[in-house]
Amino acid sequence: MATRSRATPKTKDKSAASRPLKLPTATETTTSTGLQVMAAERGPLPLVAMRLVLRAGSATDPKDKQGLADFTVRLLRRGTERMSADAIDEAIEFVGASLAAGVSEDLMSLYVTTPAEHFPAMLSVLGQLVREPIFPEKEVELARERSLAQFANDLDDPSTIADRAFTQELWGDHPYGHDVGGTASHVRTFTREDVVRFHRERIGPKGALLVVVGAVKPEVVAAEAEKAFGGWTQPEQLELLTVPPLERLAQAGRILLIDKPDQSQSQVRIGGPGYRIGHPDYFAATAMNIALGGGFTSRLVNAVRVERGLSYSVGSYFDTMSAGGIFAISTFTKTASTREIIDVSLGEVGKVRKGGITPRELKTAQTYLAGLYPLRTETSESVASVLADIRVHGLGDDWVEQFRDRLRAVTPKQVKTVAAKYLYPQAPTMVLLGKASEVKKQLKGLGPVTVVPVSEYE
CATH class of the missing domain: 3.30.830.10 (Metalloenzyme, LuxS/M16 peptidase-like)
Known part of the structure; x- marks a missing residue:
């Protein structure tokens, strides 16, 4: 349910954010x-x-x-x-x-x-x-x-x-x-x-x-x-597959290190359980994530890129499907700073998990998302996609009309609740790709490490 768009002038954002949203x-x-x-x-x-x-x-x-x-x-x-x-x-x-x-x-x-x-x-x-x-x-x-x-x-x-x-x-x-x-x-x-x-x-x-x-x-x-x-029939069609809900992530707490000896950088992925499409936590979790790592001025960007110069790119996101979802961080850095970027990223996550985000951060996230959402209804192509999502995923016929009101109704207390729920309350899964001989020794104390050659992913 995430949306992305290039920045637009403030006057345009205000107009888009203030006009009523209604699907045909x-x-x-x-x-x-x-x-x-x-x-x-x-x-x-x-x-x-x-x-x-x-x-x-x-x-x-x-x-x-x-x-x-x-x-x-x-x-x-x-x-x-x-x-x-x-x-x-x-x-x-x-x-x-x-x-x-x-x-x-x-x-x-x-x-x-x-x-x-x-x-x-x-x-x-x-x-x-x-x-x-x-x-x-x-x-x-x-x-x-x-x-x-x-x-x-x-x-x-x-x-x-x-x-x-x-x-x-x-x-x-x-x-x-x-x-x-x-x-x-x-x-x-x-x-x-x-x-x-x-x-x-x-x-x-x-x-x-x-x-x-x-x-x-x-x-x-x-x-x-x-x-x-009208003549489209499938006499041998199987019953519609029901994807089972995720009880728990299979490899929680495990660290997978993919060895690619020629690398001078490490790819870093950190993840844990999220929520399914249409879950009631969507609005609070989305606002929280904008402040943590989903926006250009987020805490992760500031801590990793601006203050320390560890990476050009770092971000966090919720990936949602019909039966479940994940919360994840994705970034990369030079080999020597692999452990540092993990510690810094998990440190920022821990701060939000324990204390939530500030009222100002929440307001900024709400304004940003409310300004972007009208773009989902600007073209016939986007309206068709929204209508399909509403019907297929059971979002409710008032999803678009009530989107901004539900977003603006999110409170700091709700954000703190979803932060505690999704921001790695248990040890996250990590996948690292890089020069294993240099990276593995940096991972002491993080959990069990399994090293596999990159050839396994051919």
């Missing part, structure tokens, strides 16, 4: 085969934004095929029963539309933006992509080669390796416990049959949601959705 009225219908449809008419631009959300995120990957959901979604546009990959690209480009697709832990999403006059044609294309992809063998082979090449390139990016290892350490055997893109060892085994099976079992109208926002009447959306998706 959404009309909800259902196609004959069960696809839920939300349509919101919105002008004045003659554009339409669509978002199709499927409950087929990386958490639904088979255990021995990690990354298959991501691999599949990238192949959806590589040919259907009626259109070749080139024909799909040409159809989209010819009318000035755009198509994007991606996977998160919980969801698979396809996004289309099109001039309003071409809405029916582009919705038809979107329907074809999910209803009748053919997954040509050649395209599967090319996608596998590209993925493996990217994994090889990633070995030269210490930050990417550290992030992947961090995910595994925090979540363990939980369905969230692997990178969305999987691993090279798994992707290497992907076949066309794997992709076809995943599509047959996981991609269907059950639990799916189509959100359409822009210059089009709701009744037109309903009629065109029936044409595009």
Whole structure:
């Protein structure tokens, strides 16, 4: 639920923060085969934004095929029963539309933006992509080669390796416990049959949601959705996967040191339990995190970068999914100062955990977040995403309208409560990547250290 935006002039922020927030009225219908449809008419631009959300995120990957959901979604546009990959690209480009697709832990999403006059044609294309992809063998082979090449390139990016290892350490055997893109060892085994099976079992109208926002009447959306998706059936589709809630992080208190001897810097990741999307703690925790490490003038930035010059970049964040989440710190520093940056970071966390933040810090965070949030409703694309989030994650129909009021209602006492709850009340998990021969001796007293070669993350 985090938002990011470039700074804007103060006068603009005040105007955005003061005007009422209200989403356009959404009309909800259902196609004959069960696809839920939300349509919101919105002008004045003659554009339409669509978002199709499927409950087929990386958490639904088979255990021995990690990354298959991501691999599949990238192949959806590589040919259907009626259109070749080139024909799909040409159809989209010819009318000035755009198509994007991606996977998160919980969801698979396809996004289309099109001039309003071409809405029916582009919705038809979107329907074809999910209803009748053919997954040509050649395209599967090319996608596998590209993925493996990217994994090889990633070995030269210490930050990417550290992030992947961090995910595994925090979540363990939980369905969230692997990178969305999987691993090279798994992707290497992907076949066309794997992709076809995943599509047959996981991609269907059950639990799916189509959100359409822009210059089009709701009744037109309903009629065109029936044409595009009315025959979409998946007789072999499995029951919707329910991701189990996280009882506890699998590796709490453990330190994983990934040895990359050629490194002159250490990547540092520190994490512990957080909360799920839509949790009541969201507003207090988000305001607290802006003061701690989520803003440009935060305590972590001041202590690590401004006062000590230990790193150019340091930050903290909550990462939330439907079944749980984490609180984490991410930074890097030169090898010799690895222990110092850990101690300084944990020291700032400890101060907030025990004492909360000041009323001034809270007010600053509330003003900053209240000023940014209207950007979530400025375009039809952003409104479509917000509507999808509200419905998929059960945020409540008044989420946008009440967002700033709920944020401004946060008190210092509430902040102190969530700080004590999430800011590492137990020993956090740490993942470090760097020159192990120099780093390990700095870690005495922090907990058990496991050293692994970087080759384990190929």
